[in-house]
Amino acid sequence: MEPGPLMLVAPRLLLVVFAGLTLHLSLFATIRIGDVRPDVLLLIAVAGGIAGGPERGAVVGFAAGIVADLFLHTPLGLSALAFSLVGFGVGTLQSSVIRAAWWIPPATACMASTAGILLYALLGALIGRPEFLEPRVLAVAAGVGAANAILAPALVPVMAWAMPHEPDRSYV
């Protein structure tokens, strides 16, 4: 994280992560098509990378992942590992974007969320949860990617508010 604004950023980030968790466990637990639903905490990691760059993206992803792990029946640290890598990847990608366009955040959220679910499943399989790599994982990843793409335009500005000192080439 950049030095200086930590006192401002940390409380805002906590607020966003816990608001995201609340929505994830209540509203978005009921909004599902088939077995697929939006993954708000993964989207927070993606939006963190979009709004804050690689370093902040990784930190936000780690925080969102730890919170997810505390409420899922999955090994503690699995979501944190996957989400921090996703946040870092998105942040690295966004720092190479030169032109701002309205469709870039949803497209990034779609691709990054799809990749995030696949990464989560792969890491899960590596630590002894082979059932995560069942055939439907591709459909789940695509569904989460589509759902998160719809939510991204609403969440990315929230993350930009939570982390006001944006990197020079952010496209938010």
Added chain:
Amino acid sequence: MAMSRRSARPRFTLLLLVLTAVTLLTLDERSGGLGVVGAMRDGARDAFAPVQDAADTAFRPIGDFFQGAVHYGDVEEENARLRQALAERDGELLRAEDAARERQALLDQQDLEFAGDIPTVAARVVVGPASSFDLTVQIDRGRNAGVAPGMPVVSGAGLVGRVVDVSRSRATILLITDPKSSVGVRLANSGDVGVAAGRGSRSTLRLDYVDPATKVDRGEAVVTSGLQQSVFPPGVPIGTVVAARSGAGSLQQDVTVEPAVDLRRLTFVKVLQWSPAP
């Protein structure tokens, strides 16, 4: 030089985060979900429970509206099915006394214990599956209400799953359709036993170890076997057979079972305060 140091910092931060996550994973694996890690989870769930309850109350109507809109066809179909079922029940009511006698006789014949004798804890499902992978639900009763890991969970129609994690005010239920779930079962007609395994989606179960020579009928009831060391009491309905076929040279039949409980629309469940005989 300063530029190089600056560009290396995000990677260094990522490395620290990855190492922290791997350390947590190792700790969780070593402790088996208990100890410090278990205490962290329990504390987080208990602390967040009031917020979750309030949010659930506030957002439930929106979720119901969405489910109604998305699954309008299903709702209409279910409505028609329920009307038909109600009409059939009116007729069946007349035969209820005789059916109850027959059922008791059948239970006695199959040496099944009546699940109703087991003390229960009624609970409300407060959180559906928290991710697209996670086939668990959370209920609003925990250790304080007498819920313990391993206890079976049922609804009026049959088996829902078993308790896998408990905090003071919450418990996590592993649904029978989760790939990690396997239930010892018995086919009602033949009496053959097998294992009902989850497939990872909340639709059907796969029945393993059924002899190819066994005649398995479509619509045949499947109940928990309750064999020695089984984690479920005997006679709890699991579902009905929807497909069965034997491949040439196969050592077992491919049997598919549709769960008796609609696991997509769980609202209230009962935890059976039951543990297998030692």
